[in-house]
Amino acid sequence: MEVFNRFIAPKGFKFGAAIVGIKTNGKDLGLMFSDQPCKSAVFFTTNKVQAAPVQVSKEHQKAMMPQAIVVNSGNANAATGKKGLKDATKMAQTTAKSLGIDEKSVLVASTGLIGEKLPMKKVEDSIKKVAKELSFAKGADVAQAIMTTDKATKQVSVQFDLDGKLITLSGIAKGSGMIAPKMMINEATMLAFIFTDLRISQKTLYKILPEINEKTFNSITVDGDTSTNDMVVICANSIAGNKKIGPQDKNLKTVAKAFETVFSSLAKQIVKDGEGASKLLEIKVKGANNDEEANMAAYAIANSNLVKTAFFGERANWGRILAAAGYSGAEFDPQKVSLKFNGLELVKGGVAVKVDKRKLKPIMQKYNIKVELDLKQGKGKASYKTTDLTSEYIKINAEHRT
């Protein structure tokens, strides 16, 4: 399996992007089109406040195999009432008409400011224009068009061989702030679009993707704020011509590995571009009573402002980590826990280990820090990727309307 840190269009997919002027600068509208209707899985936000495009896309995905996605940035089309629903539907309609497909085979996504109306006339004109200029080479343009506070585009591709056929699985994503995805199949949060020419059954997608989503997108957090808008769309158009992958296929492991590589890479790219982030922290909790409690502890640590500012300050203030685990709701005996930073033991049996500062200091100065907390209760484990909390985060979010 080959992994590329750029977007390579799988066979039969075309892309296009344009500048509508919703954002103050840069591309802000993207179109993604498949020559064939796609087997698909979509993870939507679980936030009770669901943006209009989320509502419309849910309905469309239930009704029909998707063949196109239209997306805008700069405006979330959320908390916009009936007008918002009408606008999201209109985006699908205009896309469908321009491409000669059914409006229900179009998914709609938006990201940006909540509570503002879209400049629909300009949006429609741009969709019509972009639809005429689609190309397999413009995936990276769409990656640009979905950026908001992102500093870099997020792209990845994997290619592998199946039955002598070349399979391409590629994704783009956006996300920098308001990142704490809580996604379920047909209920989720973030913008990621993943395309493949693989021939695979719908049932198989639903079998393998929820767990991969849990381990990747649902295991990152920047600020603990779960968005109203975002979604992860997976489209498989079958054009590669391999023997159809079913739920018991001998190649299922290879396929799952390819999906996990793409999901994981995009999730990591999002955390690395976390608003103001200066460090990438991996919070691993093991020895909990069960995975759920491990998850509660890891999530509390990954979202603790005190923990995150300590890492920004490069201070090994491990008491804040124990305190966060302590209020997370996970059950454990504080007298038993152990804690390591990049393999260096700082706490054993609930108390401080004498640590050589010459060993600790270079660890704290690293960009990647792995925090391992062992609760010594049972076999439950969980892992979160997160960032530190920096003055730059405050600046970005106090100054920008995102």
Next chain:
Amino acid sequence: MEVFNRFIAPKGFKFGAAIVGIKTNGKDLGLMFSDQPCKSAVFFTTNKVQAAPVQVSKEHQKAMMPQAIVVNSGNANAATGKKGLKDATKMAQTTAKSLGIDEKSVLVASTGLIGEKLPMKKVEDSIKKVAKELSFAKGADVAQAIMTTDKATKQVSVQFDLDGKLITLSGIAKGSGMIAPKMMINEATMLAFIFTDLRISQKTLYKILPEINEKTFNSITVDGDTSTNDMVVICANSIAGNKKIGPQDKNLKTVAKAFETVFSSLAKQIVKDGEGASKLLEIKVKGANNDEEANMAAYAIANSNLVKTAFFGERANWGRILAAAGYSGAEFDPQKVSLKFNGLELVKGGVAVKVDKRKLKPIMQKYNIKVELDLKQGKGKASYKTTDLTSEYIKINAEHRT
């Protein structure tokens, strides 16, 4: 009822403080003593990681009416194992011996860095010295001695007449960061010491205080981080000589009002001194299905970094408030909600109201901002006091080991 913004010692209480050298500067040890054993209520942290002084005080308060409290700042004596428990017990023993009382009538409290051992020799010497110099006039010294990242002491007193007797009810507190108290009677978080010469039954204290605690200390948050250490102690020594207040007393309302005034003032002083805070935000949620869901929504909003940075930037980014309510777990219909800032309606029926910017701007510039979210579901309501999230918060917590 007269309210004073300074500590007036109720009859029969004496205080003292000293510089041990645990903190880099200033007083860091305090003693509080009552001529008579006290009726008491203590709220301890619910954090699973409970500091040694919390464990020792729980046991002591169960065993005996408290007559003294010894407290240190600069070191939390948390995650210190058996040695920590021994040290906390030793602090009680030394205090008891110096004052000629039983060690179980002494409560112990600590605040500061987690995971470090106390310099016990110096602590014991200081306790002995302070015990000889107690005075009714040194309450404010103890208020200083419990400060960590606090910029100001927290003090309040109320005085009122009962059966022709003057009753004094006074408190001191500390807290600036790691503030998100989740306190229950005999299970709580923060340092507050409240003294009164009122004659009141134990049963009555337990009847009225939990609800007052819920509405005050448990309804503030600075950073969502619940501490391992803190506690609220209420001591009533009966010396005022009023007719004993029982659970059905005709004066119960007056007494409850006095307690609420003191609790509420100290809680507000803590939020106002929240690390790096530039604004005091009151988050009121009403119209939830029940009080619990209102509380979930108010807490999510009060702890959202995106909401808090928006207020720091003086931007009316209300979408972040709706998003936080949406992921809080509270059930509501986003199409119905309304939202006001200081009485000015920004959202109605889930969509933006056209707002005159000349009215909105001066509200966003205010120090006190009241956010009122109506979920339009039922009668549940809740309120949180919190701060904005500022660059100064990051600076304090990245640079200091607290």
